[in-house]
Amino acid sequence: MGAETSDAPRAWRIVLEHVETQLLEGALRPGDRLPGERALSAELGVGRSSVREALRVLEVLGLIRTSAGSGPTSGAIIIATPGGGMSALMRLQVAASGFPVADIVRTRLILESSVAGDLAEATAPAGAAPDLAPAELLLDAMDSPGLTPTEFLALDAAFHLALAEASGNQVITATMAGLRSGIEGYALEGVAAIADWHATSARLRGEHRGIVEAIQRADAATARTRTHDHISGYYAETFVDTPTA
Amino acid sequence: MGAETSDAPRAWRIVLEHVETQLLEGALRPGDRLPGERALSAELGVGRSSVREALRVLEVLGLIRTSAGSGPTSGAIIIATPGGGMSALMRLQVAASGFPVADIVRTRLILESSVAGDLAEATAPAGAAPDLAPAELLLDAMDSPGLTPTEFLALDAAFHLALAEASGNQVITATMAGLRSGIEGYALEGVAAIADWHATSARLRGEHRGIVEAIQRADAATARTRTHDHISGYYAETFVDTPTA
DNA sequence: CATGCTACTGTGGTCAGACCACAGGCACGC
DNA sequence: GCGTGCCTGTGGTCTGACCACAGTAGCATG
Numbered sequence: 389m390g391a392e393t394s395d396a397p398r399a400w401r402i403v404l405e406h407v408e409t410q411l412l413e414g415a416l417r418p419g420d421r422l423p424g425e426r427a428l429s430a431e432l433g434v435g436r437s438s439v440r441e442a443l444r445v446l447e448v449l450g451l452i453r454t455s456a457g458s459g460p461t462s463g464a465i466i467i468a469t470p471g472g473g474m475s476a477l478m479r480l481q482v483a484a485s486g487f488p489v490a491d492i493v494r495t496r497l498i499l500e501s502s503v504a505g506d507l508a509e510a511t512a513p514a515g516a517a518p519d520l521a522p523a524e525l526l527l528d529a530m531d532s533p534g535l536t537p538t539e540f541l542a543l544d545a546a547f548h549l550a551l552a553e554a555s556g557n558q559v560i561t562a563t564m565a566g567l568r569s570g571i572e573g574y575a576l577e578g579v580a581a582i583a584d585w586h587a588t589s590a591r592l593r594g595e596h597r598g599i600v601e602a603i604q605r606a607d608a609a610t611a612r613t614r615t616h617d618h619i620s621g622y623y624a625e626t627f628v629d630t631p632t633a
Numbered sequence: 634m635g636a637e638t639s640d641a642p643r644a645w646r647i648v649l650e651h652v653e654t655q656l657l658e659g660a661l662r663p664g665d666r667l668p669g670e671r672a673l674s675a676e677l678g679v680g681r682s683s684v685r686e687a688l689r690v691l692e693v694l695g696l697i698r699t700s701a702g703s704g705p706t707s708g709a710i711i712i713a714t715p716g717g718g719m720s721a722l723m724r725l726q727v728a729a730s731g732f733p734v735a736d737i738v739r740t741r742l743i744l745e746s747s748v749a750g751d752l753a754e755a756t757a758p759a760g761a762a763p764d765l766a767p768a769e770l771l772l773d774a775m776d777s778p779g780l781t782p783t784e785f786l787a788l789d790a791a792f793h794l795a796l797a798e799a800s801g802n803q804v805i806t807a808t809m810a811g812l813r814s815g816i817e818g819y820a821l822e823g824v825a826a827i828a829d830w831h832a833t834s835a836r837l838r839g840e841h842r843g844i845v846e847a848i849q850r851a852d853a854a855t856a857r858t859r860t861h862d863h864i865s866g867y868y869a870e871t872f873v874d875t876p877t878a
Numbered sequence: 879c880a881t882g883c884t885a886c887t888g889t890g891g892t893c894a895g896a897c898c899a900c901a902g903g904c905a906c907g908c
Numbered sequence: 909g910c911g912t913g914c915c916t917g918t919g920g921t922c923t924g925a926c927c928a929c930a931g932t933a934g935c936a937t938g
Contacts, residue, residue: 399921400689411728412818418730424889435922437682440891444645444686445693449722451729456890457930463889468731470722477694477718481807483656484696485663486713491804498747498805559736560743562726563808573657644892669918680893685920701919702901708918 399434403442406432407451411466422452422464449473470558474566482570489574492567493623497616499564500548503555504599504615508608510555520600523550527596530589537579540589545572547596578626588625592618644679648687651677652696656711667697667709694718715803719811727815734819737812738868742861744809745793748800749844749860753853755800765845768795772841775834782824785834790817792841823871833870837863 406428410416422428425443429436443464446452450473452464481487511517526547530540545568552561582588595618602611655661667673670688674681688709691697695718697709726732756762771792775785790813797806827833840863847856 396920408725408728411725416729426889429922437685437923438921440682441686441689443890445690446725448690449693449725450731451725454890455930456888456928458888459931462930466729468726468729470726470731473722473726477715477722480653480656480691480694480696481713481715481718483653484661484711484713486695486715487804487807491802494802495804495808498744502743502747557736557739559732559740559812562732563740567804641891670920671918674893680891682894683892688919699919700901701899701917703917704902707901 399438400441400445402432402434403428403439404445407442407446416466418466418468420466421460422466424463448476470562471565474562475569478566478570479572482573487570489571492571493619496564496567497619499560499567500551500619501612501616503552503557503560503564504603504611505608506555507551508603508606508611511603511606517604518554518556520551520554520603523547523554523600526550527593527600530593530596535589537585537589538576540592541575541579544592544596551599575626578623581626592622595621644683645686645690647677647679648673648684649690652687652691661711663711663713665711666705667711669708693721715807716810719807720814723811723815724817727818732815734816737816738864741809741812742864744805744812745796745864746857746861748797748802748805749848749856750853751800752796753848753851753856756848756851762849763799763801765796765799765848768792768799768845771795772838772845775838775841780834782830782834783821785837786820786824789837789841796844820871823868826871837867840866 407416407422416422422443423431425436425439429439432439443452443454446464447454450469450471451466453467454464455462478487478492482489482492507518507520526543530543530547535543548568549561549565552564555561579585595614599611599614599618602614652661652667661667667688668676670681670684674684677684688697688699691709692699695714695716696711698712699709700707723732723737727734727737752763752765771788775788775792780788793813794806794810797809800806824830840859844856844859844863847859
């Protein structure tokens with residue numbers, strides 16, 4: 389059977405909307421399994437290839453996880469891991485010149501400063517402090533001598549992400565993961581532009597400690613400015629044209 | 634030919650990475666046409682269905698636009714419209730409970746307050762003011778009596794987006810478009826929870842004017858707090874549990 | 879009766895081939 | 909010179925086939 393004769397929205401979109409509807413109705417929840425591709429195909433009256441195109445989209449967007457074989461863990465399972473989809477989106481948009489790197493950095497500045505400030509404010513009432521342990525573990529790991537710049541940057545990224553996670557805001561966490569992915573390539577290139585990596589990494593480590601310290605001291609204003617300066621300082625060192633806003 | 638025997642990453646991913654590489658190398662730029670599906674299939678040694686799965690992903694992510702027929706506008710053309718992909722991602726993640734609505738609202742709060750403040754700061758040096766005309770046109774449109782709540786909310790969303798666009802940050806613009814899409818359904822439901830829509834819409838209109846006024850007065854602090862209060866106030870009215878942070 | 883192995887079944891992954899609708903370009907006829 | 913219709917190439921879709929994989933049920937064996 390060829391293309392639909394009448395109005396016919398694209399077949400794969402039918403599948404996508406069907407899944408979205410099921411999700412909204414609560415008929416499908418994280419952890420549930422989708423019907424098999426062949427079943428979905430028959431149920432919706434579209435070809436299996438169209439079903440697969442829709443599933444591929446859902447997979448890239450971090451909505452489902454697919455695995456072959458049989459048993460309860462096989463098939464397409466609803467998950468909700470926004471980080472992956474966000475990363476793919478940002479990476480490709482940067483590659484396609486849709487997202488200027490400077491805009492990504494500016495957005496990081498806004499988001500991360502805010503996260504640090506909120507974390508500090510949440511620390512105010514003693515006892516209700518957010519959990520910074522994961523972030524501090526990463527700081528310790530970054531102190532280990534002999535790290536290559538690449539390894540260091542990976543830990544650096546993980547540290548910033550750990551702060552976002554500590555804030556408990558999943559949207560911000562996923563967005564930051566995506567932003568970071570989008571400029572990962574540039575960050576690695578930027579290392580080459582740094583004259584004295586040893587000095588720079590030492591400074592970065594110190595700044596990280598300073599941010600955590602300000603948060604734990606419940607000093608929101610300092611946490612914000614230190615975060616801001618930390619990020620803009622790094623990009624000022626690696627890029628010629630860096631946003632200062 | 635069936636599934637690959639050896640390690641073989643999934644075929645569609647090969648296509649995706651191929652396009653991404655071409656993009657990064659500059660071999661493919663916005664406006665360019667991708668090779669036809671059949672050509673790509675032959676070139677990369679994968680089936681056409683696999684090529685299509687990859688193209689579908691790129692399409693949903695806002696990287697390409699496809700159209701049938703012949704001529705220079707047919708085929709898959711590189712575009713970079715991040716808004717669409719971001720919207721799809723957010724909408725589906727909310728549907729799948731990956732993104733709590735409260736987190737989206739909190740993120741809006743951060744982003745939009747910051748945008749308003751930056752806009753005000755950019756206004757400081759006379760003459761270099763950002764272009765708020767599109768936003769003001771929307772405000773005028775919102776003054777028209779007889780708007781249904783749905784129409785009003787659409788204009789409201791467009792107004793907030795216009796501010797983001799005025800800031801010139803494409804990442805923030807796209808992200809805000811996505812955030813908005815993610816909670817669109819909730820916003821519409823929320824209207825029902827409002828006792829006096831007439832009074833509420835009048836208040837919203839006034840708050841919008843106030844934000845623009847503060848920006849034009851280059852009063853960043855006021856622009857920030859007014860934006861913050863505007864957003865959190867609206868959600869406080871429509872939701873029971875609204876973030877106040 | 880307990881245990882280990884094997885064949886089966888259902889799942890996604892992939893490919894090949896076919897047909898359709900659509901839109902531009904070209905050649906022919908007027 | 910101009911208009912009309914065919915031709916070709918494009919995405920869009922479907923069908924049918926096969927493969928690799930993993931769990932499971934059933935059989936054979938101790």
